[in-house]
Amino acid sequence: MAPDHQDRTRDDSYLWDGSGQPDPEIQRLELALERFRYSRPAPPLPAIQVPAQPLRWWSEIALNPWTPRFAATLLVVSAIGCGLWLEQSSRRPDVARHGWDVEVTSASQPSENGDAGVAKKSERLELGETLETNAATKASVAVAEIGRIEVEPMTRLRLLQSGTGRKRIALDRGTIHATIWAPPGQFVVDTPSAVAVDLGCMYTLHVDDSGSGILRTTLGWVGFHRDGRESFIPAGAACPTHVKSGPGTPYFEDASDAFRSALAQLDLPELNSASRNSALDLVLRQARERDAFTLWHLLPRVRTGERPSVYDRLAALVPPPPGVTRDGILRLDGRMLDSWWDAFDLGDIYLWRHWEQSWTGRPTSP
C-alpha cells in the first residue's frame, strides 16, 4: 500500500464513532459547534391521510387524465433535447470536457554525487486515451471531482467514460490504489476478468499480464462482478479474479494460509471431486465468525449436494435472520440471500442491487 494511503487510514476512531483516543482539535470543534445542534421537541403534526384503496402505480399513471398529454410533451421535449445534444456533440468533442488531470512522477538519473531525484510533470488524460507507466514512473490521477487514483509503475489504464454520472476506466495491467468519495456506484473499473464497482471506499486493484488479478479493500466495500457472478469485498478483505471464471471467493486477509489456499482451489472449475471435498471440508472447519461472508459467497458457487453443509456451518456462525429459511437458501432465493448478507453488517446490499439494476435494467440475484 502506498504511504499516502496508510496516512489516511491511521487511527480515526474518535472522528468515526467517538471511541479511541480523543482528538483535542475535534473535541474543541464539537464544543464550539454544539450551540447549533437541533434540540427542539417534535411539534404537533396534522393527521395522516391514508388512501382508502391504494392503486398500483401503473394504474395511477394509466388512469390519470394528464398522462397522454404529459407523454406527448415528454416525447417532443426528448426529441428536441436529443437533437440539441447531437448537434453540440458534433461541434465539441467529449475529450475537451471530460479529461482528467494527471501528475506523473519519474525517477531521474542519479546526479554526480549519486543522489537520484524525482521529476514531476502535469498531463491530461482525455477520454479514450491510455495512461501507461514504465518501471521508473508513477502517476496520480484526479478522477474528476470524485476521487483519486495512484498508479503504480508498469501499469496501463484507459479512460472510458467521464463527465457527469458514472466514471469508468479499464485497467489492462498493473496496480492502482483508488480513493473514491462519490456516492456508491459512480466509479467503475473494467479488468480483463471482472468489473469492480466502488461502493464508497478505498481499495487496491492489481491485474497481472494474464488478465487475472486481486482486489484488496482498505475502507468501505467494493463489488466485483462478471456474467452474473458477484463478489462483495469489505474492508480488510481481498478477492482474486480469474480470466476463466471471473470473480473468486473473497476472504478476510487475516484468514489462515490453508483456508485461503482451499478457497482458491474451490474457485477452480476443473478441480476433481476428491480435492474439492477436501478443500470444502477444510474451509468449513476453519471458518471463523467473521468468515461468514466467505461462506455466504460459497452458497451459490458450490454444487447442489454441497450446499446443505455450507448452510449449516454458516447458520452456526451467523444465525439466519427472521424470514430466511433453510429451504429458501438451498434453492438460492435472492431475497433471502440478500437479507442474510445484511445480517453481517458489512454494507447494505440494497446499494449494490440498486446500481446493478441501473446497469442491466433488471434485478439479479447472487
Added chain:
Amino acid sequence: MARGLGFSNAILDSGTMTGTPAVPDDSDIALVKASQAGYRDAFGQLYQRYARMVHGILLAKVPVAEVEDLVHEVFLRALPRLHGLREASRFGAWLAAITRNMAKDYYRQPRVQLECNDDSASADGIAAPNQQAHTREVQEILDGVRSLPEAYRETLILRLVEGMTGPEIAAKTGLSHGSVRVNLNRGMQQLREKLGQRCVAASGGRKQEPRKID
C-alpha cells in the same frame, strides 16, 4: 400491515389515525409502517429520531436563521408522501433526499435578502468583548465547514454539530460506512487546512499556531 406489527387499533373510516397505538416493536421500519397506516404518533417518533439528520443537512446548505423552520417543513412535506414509500427500510435515505430538495427549493423561491449576518448569536445585544470574539470564532468555524465540498460538509456537520457518530450517520442517511468514513476523514483534513489558512491570513501572512477554541 399494521396487524403484523402488533397494532391493536383499527384504521378509522375517515382514513386517518390520530390515536396512540400499542407499539411493541419500535424499530424505524415498524414506525414507518405504522405511519403509513395512519398512526400520527408513530410519525412523531420518527420526527424525533430524524430531526437532527434533517437539521444537519439543511444547516449545510441554507442560512442558519432559516434552518429550524425548514426542518418542520421537511416533515410536513414528507407526511403526505409517506404512503408512496415502498421500502420502509429506506426511510432515512428518502427523507434525506426530500431535505436536499427542500434546500434547493429554498434558493429557487424569491425572498427578501436579510441585511444582517445569519449568525444566530449576533442578536445577543451588548456582549462582553471576549464573548463577541468567541462568537465570531464559532461563526468562522461554521463558515469553514459550510465552505467544504457538499459531501464533506453534510457529513461533517452531522458529526460535529449534531453529535451523530459515523455509523449513525450511515444508518440514518443510507450511505455506506465507507462513504461516511471517507467523507469525515477528507472533510476534516480540508477543514484543518482551511482553519489553518485563516490563522495565517488573520496574522497578516505570518504563520501562527492553530486557533484554540475554549
